[in-house]
Amino acid sequence: MIDTDDLRTAICRVGASLFARGYVHASAGNISVRTDDGGFLITPTDACLGTLVPERLAAVNADGVQTSGDRASKTLTLHRRIYAADPEARCVIHTHSTHLVALTLAGVADPDDIVPPITPYFVMKVGHVPLIPYHRPGDPAVADLVAARIEAARAAGTPLRAVMLDRLGPNVWHRSPAEASAVLEELEETARLWLLTRPAPLTGPQIEDLRQHFGARW
Template structure:
């Protein structure tokens, strides 16, 4: 299980980094990593009500491919959501959910559009984040959220604009990616764009269609 041991340490490092930089607070948020068969299969996920800044590797819940917990403390209440994202987005290797301040504030003030919580303000938002739909409010851990998110991922894939994130109304973003590093980068870009939008009092004009098309042509942006 040496490979799983390394992944446990990596997940704790991610949690500590997010906590120390203010992306999560108290016991809010959760993180998971997909495990390959040699590492046991299934997912590693943070425990319910754990502070992400002070995780220990042995605390982390290992849930096998059949959904049975094999070790660690009780898995996060959002386990069903993480598992559905991995099923709907085969390239996802890491899922991160936070209660990031500016993004939650955005939902309280009103998002740009339900299918796009923020306009395409900057080139890196278009390239690194893409479309982010708003998911209707449900209590934390409600399994219906997992269904909503899986349906949004599948619909976006059919349109040729795959999702990297969704926003849970009043709760915070859920992001995923082919590595923990890329999932964190998506989260950071998303939160910083929300901060810019609110700081500028929601007044800046979005990038034009011609500017977005240029990003598609030069960088393969999926917008």
């Protein structure tokens, strides 16, 4: 069991760290966690991730009904669908990270893989990242598209940890706020490297070596 107060503190700590290092700005972005009772904590709508207050985070029960805190982020539906599609997910983070958004504006490498496998840690820590076509922020139709992508990837044996919303930013998830944040950071750095250098991707044998030694899910 993870104490809810500890989860609230972890959300605020990760939000402040992401804001301080420029991964989010103004009131863009949101963070949620799944609680042990089947409910969720999520950052409030229009909240600045750099100045979150633990007791003001929105608490939502397993049926999606808010029970306390400020008004929940409009992306709650998407977060809940990610949790439903991936039972291992315990934290979801969405940002408008500069290089990732710039990548969608300039043109991604491929709609099924927004950046190629150019570094070993991208392959090991992130994996495939598909592009989700543009919809307005908070459009519930996005949740269906993301859930379908997650389910298809799991069926193919290459589970996702991230998707990229065209012109908006990434949604990443993992077992804890710290681990989800690490996925986001690795993904944003890989996008930056790709935009700067456009290197050749790792070869098939190199990726297979990462599978054998580190269990990479590419």
